[in-house]
Each structure stands twice: as structure tokens, then as C-alpha cells.
Amino acid sequence: MSDEWVADGGRGSHRVKASAMTFQEMTDMVQVLDEKDYDCKLASYTRPNTRKHKIMEKVVRRLRRRYSVERSKDQLRKRWSDLKHREVAQLHKIRKLIKKNKKRERAEEEQQQAEAEDAAGQGEHGSQEPAAEIKVECEESSYPTVDIPVIKMEEIPVCLQEISSTVQIAPETTTNNVTMHQLSAELRQCISELEYMRQRIPEIQSRIGVVLQTLEKM
Structure with missing residues (x-):
């Protein structure tokens, strides 16, 4: 990978060499760019450059929040270009991992939803009033009841x-x-x-x- 640079940001601002992106960072970047259709493959958009600029800002914030690293938009654009044109196998591997992660997350969500439905069903049964004491009532006899002994x-x-x-x-x-x-x-x-x-x-x-x-x- 060629050298990549970011601005230091201080008063005596100067360019310093950026650290190499980890595989996890590249995975997050690719996931955001694919989901947001960064290359405008799925549709045509008005003001595409402004749209791409906002998407890259989102990637910068996400990497800062998750990995406490500061990446410039220029560095991310170059990394994305290298993955598409020079490191196709790496990009294919990243996309395959993203697809696998999404499938696992979907299965976990379905399992949690099923467990929540089961718990709700059990709660409804548990909230019902306790079963009343079972009593057996007999029809009144047509025979006279005077002087008839009670038999246990x-x-x-x-x-x-x-x-x-x-x-x-x-x-x-x-x-x-x-x-x-x-x-x-x-x-x-x-x-x-x-x-x-x-x-x-x-x-x-x-x-x-x-x-x-x-x-x-x-």
C-alpha cells in the first residue's frame, strides 16, 4: 500500500504519515459505502459530489467513535479506490464477511423476537385469574328429602x-x-x-x- 497522509491540525499544521487501516476499519468503511450506494450504482442522484462528501464524513465519524482513530476523507477515498481496483480479492473477502455478519444478526433478531413472543404469551397466561375451585353440582332430586340419612x-x-x-x-x-x-x-x-x-x-x-x-x- 502506498503512503497516505493526514493533516496534523495544530497551529503549525503539517502533513504526517497516517497509520495503516486495520481490517476491521476497512470492513466498517465498505459496509457504509455499499449501504449508502457511494458510487451511485443503484440510482442517479442530484448533486452526487455533495452526497459523497456527506457519506465520507459519516465514515470518518464512525471510525473515530469505534476505533478512536482520525481518518481524513482523502485517505478513505484512496483506500476505497485501492480496494476496488488493486485489491479486488480483499474487497471480495470483506463483502463476504459483511454478508455473513448480517445473516447472523438477522437470525439473532428473529430468535429474540420469538423469545419475546413466548414470554408475552406466558405473561398473558400468568396474568389470568387463578382457576376457581372445581365444584360438581347435581340436579335436584324429585324424591322427598325428609328423614333421608346423609351418607358419607x-x-x-x-x-x-x-x-x-x-x-x-x-x-x-x-x-x-x-x-x-x-x-x-x-x-x-x-x-x-x-x-x-x-x-x-x-x-x-x-x-x-x-x-x-x-x-x-x-
């Missing part, structure tokens, strides 16, 4: 044994016997249904436990 679930087996040992079916001889037979059959049917419900209790309790655990995790 844990007492069902005992009640079944006592009822089955005392209930007898009367022969169907008179109208009263027929009524007694029907009531006895109805009672045995109720006992059978209670026994079925007693057998289903562990299964239902297990299902309720699974539902409650799932609600706690949401």
Missing part, C-alpha cells in the same frame, strides 16, 4: 352391607307387594350406582390432580 363416601361400603342384609323383595301378590317390589328394586339400583361411584372415586381424584398440576405449571 367413606361409609358407603358399610351402608351397602347393612341395606343388602335387610332388604327383601316381597312376592308380587297384591298391589302393596308390587309397590314394595318396585321400591326394593329402585333401592338396589341406587346401591349399585353408589358402588359404581365409589369405584370411580380414585380415578376421578387422579384426573383432578393431573388437571390441578397442569394449571399450576401454566
Whole structure:
């Protein structure tokens, strides 16, 4: 690379030899010049020289901010010209790296957006009111409730044994016997249904436990 010079900027201003640009600096410069269409390849612009001057000023500020180096616009123009005409392989390598970096940044942004959406969805579920206590309401019975004993679930087996040992079916001889037979059959049917419900209790309790655990995790 040929010698490059920048102004010192002091009262006794004189030209000093500029330090060579690092690969990172050239990468940033190429990225800005390509994005801003510095060579006016994508369109025709009014006052192109003024536009190029502003783009180079942006590159100078970017390099100063990122690498704490002072580059003149003339030095950057010469470096850009050398890359395009004398160091084509270097320019191709830089552009390939820029494309790879953009692809990685795009993937990271998509991942962050997906994580934010998941967090928002979980927040909506978490902000919902806690699940109300599950209650099972039965329809009102059409049978009279006077003097009917209350049977607890844990007492069902005992009640079944006592009822089955005392209930007898009367022969169907008179109208009263027929009524007694029907009531006895109805009672045995109720006992059978209670026994079925007693057998289903562990299964239902297990299902309720699974539902409650799932609600706690949401």
C-alpha cells in the first residue's frame, strides 16, 4: 500500500504519515459505502459530489467513535479506490464477511423476537385469574328429602352391607307387594350406582390432580 497522509491540525499544521487501516476499519468503511450506494450504482442522484462528501464524513465519524482513530476523507477515498481496483480479492473477502455478519444478526433478531413472543404469551397466561375451585353440582332430586340419612363416601361400603342384609323383595301378590317390589328394586339400583361411584372415586381424584398440576405449571 502506498503512503497516505493526514493533516496534523495544530497551529503549525503539517502533513504526517497516517497509520495503516486495520481490517476491521476497512470492513466498517465498505459496509457504509455499499449501504449508502457511494458510487451511485443503484440510482442517479442530484448533486452526487455533495452526497459523497456527506457519506465520507459519516465514515470518518464512525471510525473515530469505534476505533478512536482520525481518518481524513482523502485517505478513505484512496483506500476505497485501492480496494476496488488493486485489491479486488480483499474487497471480495470483506463483502463476504459483511454478508455473513448480517445473516447472523438477522437470525439473532428473529430468535429474540420469538423469545419475546413466548414470554408475552406466558405473561398473558400468568396474568389470568387463578382457576376457581372445581365444584360438581347435581340436579335436584324429585324424591322427598325428609328423614333421608346423609351418607358419607367413606361409609358407603358399610351402608351397602347393612341395606343388602335387610332388604327383601316381597312376592308380587297384591298391589302393596308390587309397590314394595318396585321400591326394593329402585333401592338396589341406587346401591349399585353408589358402588359404581365409589369405584370411580380414585380415578376421578387422579384426573383432578393431573388437571390441578397442569394449571399450576401454566
